[in-house]
Structure formats: structure tokens, C-alpha cells
Amino acid sequence: MIIGVLAVQGAFIEHRNMLDMLGVNSMEIRNKMDLSKSFDGIILPGGESTVMGKLLCDLDMIDDIRQYISKGMPVFGTCAGMILLAKTIVNSPMKHLGTMDISVVRNAYGRQLGSFNAVASFHGEGEKQIPMPFIRAPYIESVGEDVNVLSRINGRIVAAQQGRQLVTSFHPELTKDPLVHRHFLKLVKDYLQ
Amino acid sequence: MEDNRYNLNKELAQMLKGGVIMDVTTPEQAKIAEEAGACAVMALERIPADIRAASGVARMSDPKMIRGIQAAVSIPVMAKVRIGHFVEAQILEALEIDYVDESEVLSPADDTHHIDKSKFKVPFVCGARDLGEALRRIQEGAAMIRTKGEPGTGDIIQAVRHMRKINADMRRVQTLLADELYEAAKNLAVPYELLKYVHEHGKLPVVNFAAGGIATPADAALMMQLGAEGVFVGSGIFKSGNPAKRANAIVKAVTNYQDAEMLAALSEDLGEAMVGINESEIELLMSERGK
Secondary structure, eight states: OEEEEEOSSSSHHHHHHHHHHTTOEEEEEOSTGGGGSOOSEEEEOSSOHHHHHHHHHHTTOHHHHHHHHHTTOOEEEETHHHHHHEEEETTOSOOSSOOEEEEEETTTTOSGGGOEEEEEEOGGGTTOEEEEEESSOOEEEEEOTTOEEEEEETTEEEEEEETTEEEESSOGGGSSOOHHHHHHHHHHHHHHO | OOHHHHHHHHHHHHHHTTOEEEEESSHHHHHHHHHHTOSEEEEOSSOHHHHHHHOSOOOOOOHHHHHHHHHHOSSOEEEEEETTOHHHHHHHHHTTOSEEEEETTSOOSOSSOOOOGGGOSSOEEEEESSHHHHHHHHHHTOSEEEEOOOTTSOOTHHHHHHHHHHHHHHHHHHHSOGGGHHHHHHHHTOOHHHHHHHHHHSSOSSEEEBOSSOOSHHHHHHHHHTTOSSEEEOHHHHTSSOHHHHHHHHHHHHHTTTOHHHHHHHHTTOOOOOOOOOGGGOSOOGGGSOO
16 A cells, blocks of 8 residues: 655645554655556645645646546545645635535634644544644535534534545644544555455 | 644644745735745845845834735735844734744844744744754744845855755764763753754754745755755845746745756746845845844
């Protein structure tokens, strides 16, 4: 199993470190050529969604990634990665991959002074509470019919799944808890079978 | 300051990695920067080249101008304060700025003390020319470091020198035996705990960007290959012939900094680069400010 981590901008090394810790191979996806290599799942990391969205278009990568996702390849978006996957961005006219039936609010908690840490359950894997850092984070305002809500903070949706598309507003890759990544790797195993 | 907040501030810098932070002086420039792919903008009244040309005392920007830029873009907005001027920093915190740059580009307010950044909720980035300066700033509460470069010159030589120096210093620290770290901490005038972190991890405990004199895609890629985790571009963009195109080329150069073919394509037809001044021709060395 090998996971492709989008590495055009942002905190991609943190995801690779987490995968290393779990004994899973990963590779960086920086350009169109990298997308023709072999991998079994995609991680879209945190960073600035405007930057990543623009680079995906300018470097002619966006259609290829959309195609992988529509064929059922598992994808995991954290923070900006979640915005890339969202069908609707409530407070912006932009849309990037738009493959997941969620409406998100960008910078929903305000500027950096609004960033915070929380502890809550990730219901993809039972009731265990995990640490959740939110950095200038988005949240999900509403979800489509076949989207499962996996975490809420103060009533706001901060993790969700639709088929093999998994998103979190927070950054599990910045913590030492691999629970969410383990959940994603299960989706990849399922896909490989 | 709660430890929590400091971690969140370091983590925001992690999200900026692999990106380009651009100096802008108007909401229009901020929009051009955002559309070109900037991961953050630095709001200031005059870009460093003009500060250098104008001489006189350079201070924090007008809050109204900073608010205008905050309203214009959705990416993080940073702004500069004078070294040691903690009231300017309090004002920027009240504006809910995303990052404060305690910067040698402005005229220093204090020739001895830097701001006690641990007292603030907003994050700070500070310049450093060597490992000692970097760790002293981190001890004071900086959540991000950048090289000092020589702002407003368009000459990359100092950014290169400072990045190489910081990295060489860290390699040297890594070769020390554990019981030699106490003496090394004394000589570098840095706290033992931070030096121990460098000894164990071979890197700074915060993100390290390159700044000062970056004017071309090749300059940006050079700094990335030397180990920068992202770049600040000051005068290089809006002092050039075609700011939008150059800004976009620099963004892509930072993403694909090891791909010489792509760098060649990105470097084509960018119009005139900023003229710049050579290091040896300048009278005021801003990087000498605040050690």
C-alpha cells in the first residue's frame, strides 16, 4: 500500500510522518507526472486552499485527481483539503474538486486568534475522544443525504465521510493520535480488495 | 501565555510551509497576490526598497490600511512592528492580525531588548542570521523564524549567507556530545533546552522561511534547495515589470523547486526584474539591527 500526499503547499510532511509512524509508505504529489505513478489513496493536507486550488489548476492536476476520486480511490482531506473536496464553499464563489456533497464555511472561526484545541469523539472509530487542533479552520454547514457526520464541536460538523471520501476540519496529523489516519487506511484496504 | 496558544501559533506557520508570503501596500496589490497564489500577505505602507530609498524613521503601518487589506483577502494577513516596540504589537493584536513580524526593516525602537512575545496571543515571526539569534527569538516567544536577508536590495547574497549559517550551526550542534551542550549553550548565548532540541532533531523547533532579496523564481528555488521551508518576497514582486506573472512564477517555483525544466519555463518572459542594489553599494545594513 502506498499513499500519495498532495505536496504543492502546506503541511504535507506532517501527514507523511504520521503514515511513517503507522508503517505505511507514502509519496509526494507535486506535479502532473507524479499523478501517473502508482498509489492507492490520496491525502489532501492543510495549508491555504486558495493556493492549492490554484496550483491544481495551473499545474493541470485537478481533472486527474477528480477522476481518481470518481473511480473510488479513497481520499482524506484535512482543513484546506476538506475545502478542496467540498461541493459548495458558502462564503466564496470558488469551487475546487467539488466531489463531496458538503457545504463548508472557510475561516469559519475567524482569524488566528480564533484558532483553538478541542477534544471530542471521532465516531468513525467508536466513542474514544481524540485531540483536535483547529487552525483558522473551516466547518461543515450542511451535508448531503449519503454523507455520514463523524464529529461535532458545539453543534458544528467537523468530520464527515461520503463513501471513501473522508474530511476533517481539524488536523489529526499535528497530534500524536493516529485514530483518524487508521480509519482512512481501512478505507484504502477496503478499496484494494 | 498558555502553552496551547503557542502551539497553535507554531502550527499556523506549519500550514504556510511550501508557500510564498508577499509584501503588499494596498488592497489591490493584496488581491493580485492572493490570485497569484500567495499563502499570506504582509501589509505595509511602503515596501522595503522604498523604505530604504526614503530613509527617515520607518514605523508600523496605519491600522486603517491594514484593515483594508484584511477585508480584501481571505488568506492570513501579517504586519510589521519595530524591534522592541511592544505597543505597536499590542495594536496589531487588537486588529486581530494573523502574524506580527518584529522586523529589522523598520527603524528599531529598542537597541537592547526585543518584544517579550510570550505575553501575546498573536503569533510572531522574527529574523535571524545565525542559530544563536534564531533560538533567542524563539525563547522570547517567536513562533516562526525567517532569515534576515537584506531587505529592499533585490540581492540574495545575505539570505543565502544567513540560511547557510543557521544550517551549518545546527549541523555543528548535532555533532556535539550531550555533555558538551552546556558549554555550547553558554557560547551561543541561548537556553540549554532549545539547544538540546536542535541537537536531537537537527532543525529549529519552529518553521524557518527565507526572506530578503528574493526577486526571481530561481532565487526562490535556491532558498528552498538550501533548506528554507517557504519564502517571503518583499520588493521583488511589486517593483518588477509584471507583478502578477512574476508572483505566480515564484509560487510555482517554490512548489517545484527541484524541477529545473519547470524552473526554466517559469523564468521565461517575466518582464523586467527589480533593478536592485548590490550588497557592497548600500550604506545601511538593516540585518545588523537587533541581535
